[in-house]
Amino acid sequence: MAELKTKKTEESVERFLKTIADEQKQKDAFELVKLMEEATKSKGKMWGTAIVGFGDTVLKYDNGRELDWFIMGFSPRKQNLALYISNAVRNEADREKLGKHKVAKSCLYINKISDIDVAVLKEIIKNGL
Numbered sequence: 448m449a450e451l452k453t454k455k456t457e458e459s460v461e462r463f464l465k466t467i468a469d470e471q472k473q474k475d476a477f478e479l480v481k482l483m484e485e486a487t488k489s490k491g492k493m494w495g496t497a498i499v500g501f502g503d504t505v506l507k508y509d510n511g512r513e514l515d516w517f518i519m520g521f522s523p524r525k526q527n528l529a530l531y532i533s534n535a536v537r538n539e540a541d542r543e544k545l546g547k548h549k550v551a552k553s554c555l556y557i558n559k560i561s562d563i564d565v566a567v568l569k570e571i572i573k574n575g576l
Contacts, residue, residue, distance in 0.1 A: 451514055453495035460491040460499050467523050475560045476523045479530070482565075486572045487518055498522045498531070519575050530555040532575035541571050
């Protein structure tokens with residue numbers, strides 16, 4: 448079985464976020480760190496080279512495979528901010544109130560925090576725990 452490429456590292460979250468060229472995206476990324484740390488009561492950690500994850504959990508697959516993963520996280524991508532929050536994609540009631548966003552697979556995508564209602568995002572984050 449192939450080994451998972453995305454693993455927790457000791458790289459600095461702050462240093463990584465400061466490399467984001469787009470000022471607004473960098474500011475939004477630091478805001479997401481604040482929101483997710485507050486909700487999870489965990490400091491952000493780098494997972495691979497581009498994901499900031501919060502908290503620790505073990506994913507268990509039907510085939511018995513287990514792997515270490517984060518409770519929630521995000522990745523500041525060129526096009527948008529990809530948020531990895533359990534159940535966020537399936538919870539349409541909250542998403543309807545969120546504002547401008549997209550969903551795909553298990554990710555919630557936003558372009559910038561000013562496009563959404565932060566109070567609704569906080570609720571989505573809380574429900575993702």
